[in-house]
Amino acid sequence: MPFKYTFRVHWVDTDTAGVMHFTNYLRYFEACEEEFYRSIPLPFNDLRLKYGITLPRVEVHCSYKAACRFDDTIEVTMRVNELTEKTIRWDFQAIRLYDGKLAAEGYIKCIAVDSEWKPVRLPNELVEIVHEKRL
Amino acid sequence: MPFKYTFRVHWVDTDTAGVMHFTNYLRYFEACEEEFYRSIPLPFNDLRLKYGITLPRVEVHCSYKAACRFDDTIEVTMRVNELTEKTIRWDFQAIRLYDGKLAAEGYIKCIAVDSEWKPVRLPNELVEIVHEKRL
Amino acid sequence: MPFKYTFRVHWVDTDTAGVMHFTNYLRYFEACEEEFYRSIPLPFNDLRLKYGITLPRVEVHCSYKAACRFDDTIEVTMRVNELTEKTIRWDFQAIRLYDGKLAAEGYIKCIAVDSEWKPVRLPNELVEIVHEKRL
Amino acid sequence: MPFKYTFRVHWVDTDTAGVMHFTNYLRYFEACEEEFYRSIPLPFNDLRLKYGITLPRVEVHCSYKAACRFDDTIEVTMRVNELTEKTIRWDFQAIRLYDGKLAAEGYIKCIAVDSEWKPVRLPNELVEIVHEKRL
Numbered sequence: 001m002p003f004k005y006t007f008r009v010h011w012v013d014t015d016t017a018g019v020m021h022f023t024n025y026l027r028y029f030e031a032c033e034e035e036f037y038r039s040i041p042l043p044f045n046d047l048r049l050k051y052g053i054t055l056p057r058v059e060v061h062c063s064y065k066a067a068c069r070f071d072d073t074i075e076v077t078m079r080v081n082e083l084t085e086k087t088i089r090w091d092f093q094a095i096r097l098y099d100g101k102l103a104a105e106g107y108i109k110c111i112a113v114d115s116e117w118k119p120v121r122l123p124n125e126l127v128e129i130v131h132e133k134r135l
Numbered sequence: 136m137p138f139k140y141t142f143r144v145h146w147v148d149t150d151t152a153g154v155m156h157f158t159n160y161l162r163y164f165e166a167c168e169e170e171f172y173r174s175i176p177l178p179f180n181d182l183r184l185k186y187g188i189t190l191p192r193v194e195v196h197c198s199y200k201a202a203c204r205f206d207d208t209i210e211v212t213m214r215v216n217e218l219t220e221k222t223i224r225w226d227f228q229a230i231r232l233y234d235g236k237l238a239a240e241g242y243i244k245c246i247a248v249d250s251e252w253k254p255v256r257l258p259n260e261l262v263e264i265v266h267e268k269r270l
Numbered sequence: 271m272p273f274k275y276t277f278r279v280h281w282v283d284t285d286t287a288g289v290m291h292f293t294n295y296l297r298y299f300e301a302c303e304e305e306f307y308r309s310i311p312l313p314f315n316d317l318r319l320k321y322g323i324t325l326p327r328v329e330v331h332c333s334y335k336a337a338c339r340f341d342d343t344i345e346v347t348m349r350v351n352e353l354t355e356k357t358i359r360w361d362f363q364a365i366r367l368y369d370g371k372l373a374a375e376g377y378i379k380c381i382a383v384d385s386e387w388k389p390v391r392l393p394n395e396l397v398e399i400v401h402e403k404r405l
Numbered sequence: 406m407p408f409k410y411t412f413r414v415h416w417v418d419t420d421t422a423g424v425m426h427f428t429n430y431l432r433y434f435e436a437c438e439e440e441f442y443r444s445i446p447l448p449f450n451d452l453r454l455k456y457g458i459t460l461p462r463v464e465v466h467c468s469y470k471a472a473c474r475f476d477d478t479i480e481v482t483m484r485v486n487e488l489t490e491k492t493i494r495w496d497f498q499a500i501r502l503y504d505g506k507l508a509a510e511g512y513i514k515c516i517a518v519d520s521e522w523k524p525v526r527l528p529n530e531l532v533e534i535v536h537e538k539r540l
Contacts, residue, residue, distance in 0.1 A: 008169070008170075008173075010162070010165070010166050010169060011165060011169060011420055011421065011426075012162050012165065012420060012426050012428065014420050014421040015416055015417060015419050015420065015421075016416065016419040016420075016421075016423045016474070016475050017324060017326070018421045019326075021416075021417050022296070022327040022330060022378075023293040023294075023296050023297055023300075023417065024293075026292070026293050026296070027145070027147050027293055030145070030146060030147065030293075031145050034143070034145060034146060034206070035143075038143075038206070045205060045206050054287055056287070056289075056334070056337070057292040057334055058333065058334050059331075059332070059333045059334065060292060060330075060331070060332050061329075061330070061331045061332075062329070062330050062331075063328065063329045064326070064327055064328050064329065067326070067387075069421070070180060070421050071169070071173070071180050108292075117337070146285055146286065146291075147285060147291050147293065149285050149286040150281055150282060150284050150285065150286075151281065151284040151285075151286075151288045151339070151340050152459055152461070153286045154461075156281075156282050157431070157462040157465060157513075158282065158428040158429075158431050158432055158435075159428075161427070161428050161431070162428055165428075189422055191422070191424075191469070191472070192427040192469055193468065193469050194466075194467070194468045194469065195427060195465075195466070195467050196464075196465070196466045196467075197464070197465050197466075198463065198464045199461070199462055199463050199464070202461070202522070204286070205286050243427075252472075278439070278440075278443075280432070280435070280436050280439060281435060281439060282432050282435065297415070297417050300415070300416060300417065301415050304413070304415060304416060304476070305413075308413075308476070315475065315476050340450065341439070341443070341450050
């Protein structure tokens with residue numbers, strides 16, 4: 001089951017065209033990922049502070065289908081379609097709740113690294129939860 | 136009674152010092168104001184689209200007391216201490232929920248303008264609600 | 271010949287890991303595109319205000335190769351590898367000047383639309399300049 | 406003599422009202438401060454990495470006089486009007502170059518702290534340069 005996260009488009013997120021700036025979709029995708037870690041609960045801070053592991057992004061992609069405007073409520077859905085020993089790819093869809101239209105979809109691919117930025121295995125807890133929840 | 140709005144510090148809100156960038160407090164103060172309009176309900180979009188009124192900011196101030204870090208939950212409290220015919224000043228406090236400490240306090244002062252950016256009276260609905268709720 | 275644009279990483283662009291947030295590469299790619307329009311000169315504002323044409327983004331991609339930190343000077347190189355009647359894809363590379371390493375590469379694909387967001391042909395001036403400069 | 410820094414308003418800096426978001430003035434004020442450190446040359450990174458000193462912001466203020474729009478060229482002027490043993494207040498003005506109008510003015514007040522966030526004296530080099538240049 002995918003993980004869901006809902007947000008409102010803030011005034012500062014929009015631009016002169018009256019729509020949310022394209023980079024902010026990726027920021028809210030990341031906010032969804034952060035919220036997921038908290039929900040597990042495996043706070044990202046624990047990953048970082050206990051295990052010394054961070055998850056720098058190695059690749060991102062996003063396609064834009066319909067514009068989001070100030071005050072729109074957007075639901076982000078997150079799934080995992082690609083999982084290797086050291087990398088995980090979070091796939092996202094952003095839905096405008098007022099009409100159910102797909103606004104954007106994309107992914108953020110991360111690699112687990114230690115404090116020296118050397119690639120390491122993803123933490124077991126994370127992998128297990130992804131399997132268990134069938135994300 | 137003040138209006139309250141709670142948020143989590145996102146990763147993108149922080150900087151190399153590991154703390155929330157000082158400008159983001161003001162962005163979350165504005166998010167609190169946006170949430171208030173929705174709660175009235177007098178959506179900011181209605182102000183803008185129905186009445187042709189917007190509320191550009193004429194002055195802001197913020198004092199920083201304690202740092203907020205990634206994943207901290209922050210409660211913003213909003214009051215009105217200054218209200219004139221055409222201007223309103225929203226006063227904010229940001230509290231770190233994990234220890235109850237005041238992280239920052241400040242204000243955003245707005246002026247009502249029409250679509251030509253000419254100052255006009257604040258909408259009655261807004262003034263009445265501010266009085267009624269004793270913000 | 272590719273178009274080049276140089277910037278410094280600002281403090282606000284970085285995050286708790288001490289590196290530039292992944293979305294800011296895309297923001298600087300767009301800044302490079304903006305600078306290109308000014309250099310032609312075909313200011314983006316002219317596109318918008320004279321021709322009624324804007325260029326919403328339909329797809330973006332970015333791969334991250336090496337981290338950029340506060341105060342690093344970064345050179346962005348912009349080329350066009352895909353040009354259709356109504357769409358243009360700007361391809362970017364970001365180079366860390368202190369060691370010449372590729373920090374990130376990606377693209378932003380745009381579609382020309384009129385004021386009703388209906389797809390239209392790209393302005394001739396833009397297409398001609400892209401050919402002439404062999405971007 | 407004040408220090409000067411010029412920038413262009415990027416698309417992402419603007420909002421649905423078609424003007425630069427009020428928090429971005431403060432971000433460009435900080436960019437001006439960063440550019441000053443480089444020009445001395447006393448890179449902010451040296452302060453941080455050599456002396457272990459950072460300059461967290463304790464107070465900011467900004468008044469908005471005239472709107473800035475996408476692609477406007479803005480000149481920021483920086484002066485020092487208040488300097489104590491441990492604090493420095495940078496005062497800024499942002500001028501729209503196309504008509505010479507004052508767009509915004511404000512200040513950022515900083516305190517020098519060591520790596521434990523304990524207040525310390527401002528670095529001598531910084532104080533001397535501020536005096537020497539009569540900022």
